[in-house]
Amino acid sequence: MREIVIVGGGIAGAATAWFLHQAGRTDLRVTILEGSPRVGGKLATAELAGIPVDTGAEAMLSRRPEAVELARAVGLGDALRHPATTSASVWTRGGLRPLPAGTVMGIPADQAAVAGGGILGPDSIARIGAEPHEPGPPLTGDVSIGKYVERRLGREIVDLLLEPLLGGVYAGHADELSLEATVPQLLAQLRTDPSLVRAAARAKAAAPTSDAPVFAGLDGGVGRLVPAVVRASEADVRTDTTVRALTRTATGWELLTGPTREPVTVRADAVVLACPARPASRLLESVAPGAASELAGIEHASMATIALAYPASAVPADLPGSGFLVPPVEHRAIKAVTYSSRKWGWLAERAPELVIVRASIGRHREEADLQRSDEELVAAARADLAAATGIAGEPVDTHVRRWGGALPQYAVGHRARVERIRAGVAAHPGLAVAGAAYDGLGIPACVASARSAATQVLAALPAAGTMTT
Missing domain, CATH: 3.90.660.20 (Protoporphyrinogen oxidase, mitochondrial; domain 2)
Known part of the structure; x- marks a missing residue:
């Protein structure tokens, strides 16, 4: 049997196990090692007044198909639900004011998108109209999204539109987050044209039009997803199992688990680190020190x-x-x-x-x-x-x-950092990473990273009985 160990029992780890199971190889045995008492990671429900309520992520982006398709594949299709409403407000200027719809992450596609809503003052609205005519150099590298928006559109738009939206996704600060990583749909336009308003308008025009709901949840809570995926994967799950070290051996990998006084060694032919960046960094220190250093830099x-x-x-x-x-x-x-x-x-x-x-x-x-x-x-x-x-x-x-x-936190230069991490990990066949630290915080992005990780380690494992040289 080929032993594959996944470190981390969140959505990325569970989905990796499921994709490995879907490969249909009878020579694979998959084990998930999870340090906490439960699988699920940042997807969890709790009972409130006798009913289940999500205490982590409560929705999946349904226009990106990975998460919804996975939910259907593991038997939760009948539980998929769409929001009755997704319109939101901004609490500012002493009241709740409608969040403008005609923006990309708070960046307006035109004056009409934000005029009359009561969030922005007249100077900011006028500046939106003038911005497409203002000169400036195109972007040649990654920049802070907050600082670039301030330079082109003023601070009020950063403070009252960009900050609350980015805060809702990343719990971060606009002046420190990467434009390339947070609004990649604008970057191609900004490489040749510095106008944010034009870039937002083109991004909205290029977006596929559909009456399908943007988000989906699950009856009973999105916290149901990971346990269902784990069951469908038929993986061996070991909770309360912290991995303290990872080493390369002549035949594969060894993972050190258990308390220091009673260590337990788990051997594997391949390993997927589907844990957060900090524990992944610690485990990679002796294996891929360059990737470990890059992971340690993610706040x-x-x-x-x-x-x-x-x-x-x-x-x-x-x-x-x-x-x-x-x-x-x-x-x-x-x-x-x-x-x-x-x-x-x-x-x-x-x-x-x-x-x-x-x-x-x-x-x-x-x-x-x-x-x-x-x-x-x-x-x-x-x-x-x-x-x-x-x-x-x-x-x-x-x-x-x-x-x-x-x-x-997807700081300026995040995508280049992720490329370096993946290059460092790829130098070690049978090793892969997955999760929210790389290409997106949302559930679909984590599922996509899981598929890539599963594909990567499968490619390094010849089928049983195959001769290698």
Whole structure:
């Protein structure tokens, strides 16, 4: 048998196991080693007022097919659900104001896209109209998306549109994030034309038109996905198993697990590191030191989700859309809120007498905000909710989930860094990496990285009985 070990039981690790299973090779035995007590990684559900609620990612981008196709393949097709609404607001200038639809990650495609919404002042709106006529050198390398947008469109657009949207995805700061990695659809245009407005307009025009929903979730929570994928993969799963070292041997690989006083060695013909960047870096130190150093340079943000169940009578009936984003310049505790029961019909069906609301707190280098007690985080979220929406009264139940170091930061030069990491790893046949640290934080991107990793290690393993030289 060919032994393949996957380090990490999140969506990337589980999907890697499933793709290996789909290869149809009877000579493969796949083992997943997960350091925590459960598989799932950043996909998790918890019971709130008797119903399951996602405490990690709650949606999958359905216009990118990998995640939805995987859910169908492992038997969750009947559980796929689409949001009842995805329109959102921005909490700024003392109220909830509609998030403009005619933008690409907050970058407007024209003046009309943002005029009249009440988010931007007249000077910013005028600057959007003038920007396509302003000269400037085309981009020749990666730059900070925040600094480039400020240079072309002014700081207000960065603060009130770009920051809340990027914060919702990366929990990072626009001035530190890579334009190339966060809005790659604009980069080709900016290589020959410096105008952001024109680039956004062309990107929107080039996007495929479809009436299909942009996002999908699962009845019962997206946290159901990883356990279903693991079951379908038929992999051997070992939780509470931290891998402390990885070494190359004459015949393959050895992974050191278990406590230092009672170490356990796991042998493998191939290894996939589907764990976060920091543990992957530690494991690669003696194997691929260049890749390990690059991985160590990826910083991470911590955040927390606060889920609250309110009596339906406590929630105003006219709250717009599915939730709102909060610009950092507003100096509020929360950075985003989802009206989960309004967004997901399955939640409303399970508990029509309740409204589930989910808030998030935390940004890159602001870990001090998360060092407060659960009670303090709930109180901060409730206070901001009341100020923004008028939701009043005591919630009937609450749940706080902290995600320490959960979100890799795609700093300027991230794509070049990932190319160097992959080149360093590829120099060792039978070794691959997968996960959110590389090509995207979303579930579909992690599934795509899993497929690539599975393909890479399979190519290094000849079928049983094959002669090698």
